[in-house]
Amino acid sequence: MNFLNKLFGKKEEVKDMAELNIGIILGSTREGRVSPQVGQWVKEIADKRGDANYTIIDIADYDLPLLGTAEAPGAQAWSEIVAKQDGFVFITQEYNHSITGALKNALDYLRVEWNNKAAGIVSYGSVGGARAAEHLRGILGELLVADVRVHPALSLFTDFENGEFKPKEVQTDSVNQMLDQVIPWSKALYTIR
Numbered sequence: 505m506n507f508l509n510k511l512f513g514k515k516e517e518v519k520d521m522a523e524l525n526i527g528i529i530l531g532s533t534r535e536g537r538v539s540p541q542v543g544q545w546v547k548e549i550a551d552k553r554g555d556a557n558y559t560i561i562d563i564a565d566y567d568l569p570l571l572g573t574a575e576a577p578g579a580q581a582w583s584e585i586v587a588k589q590d591g592f593v594f595i596t597q598e599y600n601h602s603i604t605g606a607l608k609n610a611l612d613y614l615r616v617e618w619n620n621k622a623a624g625i626v627s628y629g630s631v632g633g634a635r636a637a638e639h640l641r642g643i644l645g646e647l648l649v650a651d652v653r654v655h656p657a658l659s660l661f662t663d664f665e666n667g668e669f670k671p672k673e674v675q676t677d678s679v680n681q682m683l684d685q686v687i688p689w690s691k692a693l694y695t696i697r
Contacts, residue, residue, distance in 0.1 A: 524556040524690050527589040531596040531607035533564040538628075539595045541669040542658065546593055546626055549679045555687050561585055563610040571612050579613060586617040591624075591690030592649070593682070598629030598636035603643075611643055618647040620697045622689035624682040625655050628664075632657025650693060652685035654678065 528546055530539040543560050550558040566578035576582075596603050611618070623644055627633025637655055644651050656678035658664070663671045 524590045524687065524694070525588055526550070526556045526558050526591045526593060526686065526690065527561045527586070528558060528593045528595065529607075529610075530560065530562045530564070531594055532604050533606040534604070536667075537597075538664070538667070538669055539597060542626060542628060543595045545669065545671060546595065546679055549676055550593075550683055553680070553683060555683075556590075556690070559585075559589075561589075563606055566610070568606075568610055568613055571609055576613070582610065583614055583617055586614055589621065590694050591622040591686050593624045593626060593686065594640060596625060596627045596633060596636050596640055598627065598631070598633040601635045602639045603636045607640075608643070611647065615647065618644075618649050620693045621649050622686050622693055623649045623651045624686040625651060626658070626679065626682070627655065628658035628660065630660050632659050650689055652682060652689060654682040654685055656682055 528543050528550070530537075530543045532539045540560075540562070543562075547558050547560055550556070563582075566582040568576050568578055568582060594607075596607060599605075625637045625640055627637040627640075629636060634657055637657070641651050656675055658669075658671060658675060663669065663675060
């Protein structure tokens with residue numbers, strides 16, 4: 505491995521999996537949102553694995569105005585927290601067949617901070633948030649984020665009850681399968697940053 509690293513100019517140090525930082529990004533800022541519940545659920549599952557440092561990152565905490573419209577006091581902090589991550593899990597809900605404007609704006613605020621990292625997507629909506637997840641995949645590809653195949657899709661009809669998040673047990677398995685892909689991809693992509 506050292507020979508190949510030297511030959512191809514790779515970093516000498518390779519992070520242990522437990523040293524990886526994976527940000528769980530909450531993709532909504534709307535009043536009454538359920539993304540904090542979904543994000544906390546994903547974090548609880550992830551923390552039991554012991555294979556990375558998982559952090560919930562709420563874009564609402566950074567108060568980012570529309571890109572280019574005003575000075576953004578939270579932009580530097582947003583840049584720093586995203587740059588620290590080796591991979592991501594995006595919690596995205598489907599609004600009007602796509603991701604939220606807030607998530608798109610937060611993604612657009614940065615460029616190189618996203619590059620050469622891995623991501624999983626956990627979506628929810630009337631059709632499991634599938635259309636939002638597919639839009640997000642295209643955006644992530646442009647930002648050089650490698651999204652993984654396994655995609656937990658939560659249904660508003662079967663995984664929520666009266667506005668409260670109550671996921672089916674099969675969804676826990678799906679999150680673990682997604683993380684089984686995010687972790688090795690995050691580790692591999694670390695070597696080219």
